[in-house]
Amino acid sequence: MHYHRRESWMMNENQATDEHLFVNRRQLMVGAAAGVGAGLIGGAALAAPAESQFSPAIGRASGFPHASTPITPEAINSTYNNFYEFGSSKSISQEAQALKTDPWTLTIDGDVEQEITIDIDTLMSRMPMQERVYRHRCVEGWSMVIPWVGFPLKDLVAMAAPLSKARYVRFETFYDTETAPEQKASWLPWPYTESITINEATNDLAMLVVGAYGKVLHKQFGAPLRLHLPWKYGFKSIKSISRITFGTARSKSFWEELNGNEYGFWANVNPEVPHPRWSQATEKPLGQDERVPTALFNGYGEQVAGMYAGMEGDRATWF
Numbered sequence: 001m002h003y004h005r006r007e008s009w010m011m012n013e014n015q016a017t018d019e020h021l022f023v024n025r026r027q028l029m030v031g032a033a034a035g036v037g038a039g040l041i042g043g044a045a046l047a048a049p050a051e052s053q054f055s056p057a058i059g060r061a062s063g064f065p066h067a068s069t070p071i072t073p074e075a076i077n078s079t080y081n082n083f084y085e086f087g088s089s090k091s092i093s094q095e096a097q098a099l100k101t102d103p104w105t106l107t108i109d110g111d112v113e114q115e116i117t118i119d120i121d122t123l124m125s126r127m128p129m130q131e132r133v134y135r136h137r138c139v140e141g142w143s144m145v146i147p148w149v150g151f152p153l154k155d156l157v158a159m160a161a162p163l164s165k166a167r168y169v170r171f172e173t174f175y176d177t178e179t180a181p182e183q184k185a186s187w188l189p190w191p192y193t194e195s196i197t198i199n200e201a202t203n204d205l206a207m208l209v210v211g212a213y214g215k216v217l218h219k220q221f222g223a224p225l226r227l228h229l230p231w232k233y234g235f236k237s238i239k240s241i242s243r244i245t246f247g248t249a250r251s252k253s254f255w256e257e258l259n260g261n262e263y264g265f266w267a268n269v270n271p272e273v274p275h276p277r278w279s280q281a282t283e284k285p286l287g288q289d290e291r292v293p294t295a296l297f298n299g300y301g302e303q304v305a306g307m308y309a310g311m312e313g314d315r316a317t318w319f
C-alpha cells in the first residue's frame, strides 16, 4: 500500500476516493475502494495478479486547484482531439486507431551518461505509477479535466542521468508516413517535437502519461506515452513520444517552427495575454455550455510560478 503526502496542487474532494493498481499496458485497472480521508491515499491494498511482473500499487493523486470543475466525460474527451498526424480536424479518433503501439520503444539520448533505447513496458515497470486529475487548457480556448495515469517526468530524468551541461529536454513523436499519412505533408515540420527546460522537466507537476480514465491510453490521446504539462497550453503536451533528447541548446518545436509569432517556446497559460488572433481570458470546458475564466498558469501558479520569476513582463513567457 502506498501512502502519498498531500501536495498543494491536489484537489480536496470526493473524486479522490479510489485505490488503484497498475498492472501493465495490457491490463490497467483502477478499482474503487473506500476509506480514503484527509487527502491521503489509502484504502484496500490490491494484490497483483501472480503472472504480472509489473505490479506497483498506485495512489490517486487526484488534484487540481479548481475543485468544482468536473472530470470531462471520457466519451467527449476521446472524440475531440488534436493529433495532426491523423488529420487537422478534432475528429481523428478513428484514424488514430492505425497507430501501432506494440512494440514501442523510447530512445533517450543526447547529453546523458549513457544513451538507451527502452521498451515501453520495461520503462513502465521501473516508474512509480500514479493517477492524477489534471486540467488541460488548449491554446484554442477549450479545456478539459482528465484523470491521467502515469509517472513524474522527473523520475525519467533521474533514470536518464543527464550530464550537468544539459539544459533542455526535447521530445519527439514517431515518424511513419504509412501509419500517419498526414506526415506526408511536406509543408509541416514533421515529426512533431517539443522542448522544455530541465528545470521544467523536473517540476513536480510534469507528468508522462500512459493511461487515462483507469485504462491504457487511447491511441487518440497519444498512446503509449505522452507528456502533460498542466500549466502550459496543450500543444506543449506532445503525444506518442518515441525519443527524448537532453541537450545544451533550445530546439524549435513543431508549432514554433510553423508560426513562432503565435506559438512560442514557453507557452505558459495567462488569461491577460491574448493570442494574436483571439482572447485567452476565458475557455470552454468540453461538455459544458458556459465559458469560464481562464486562470494564470491554468491555476497551478503556486507550483510553477517560481520557475519564471523575473520573466513576467516578457510576452514570450505567455504565448
Ligand code: MTE
Pocket (backbone or CB within 6 Å): 080, 081, 082, 083, 084, 085, 137, 138, 139, 173, 192, 220, 221, 222, 233, 234, 235, 236, 237, 238, 239, 240
Ligand atoms: N502531439 C502530437 N504528436 N501531435 C499533435 O498534433 N497536438 C497538441 C498536443 N500534442 C498534438 C500533440 C495539441 S495542440 C493539444 S491541445 C493536445 O495534444 C491535445 O490533446 P488531447 O487530444 O488529448 O486533448
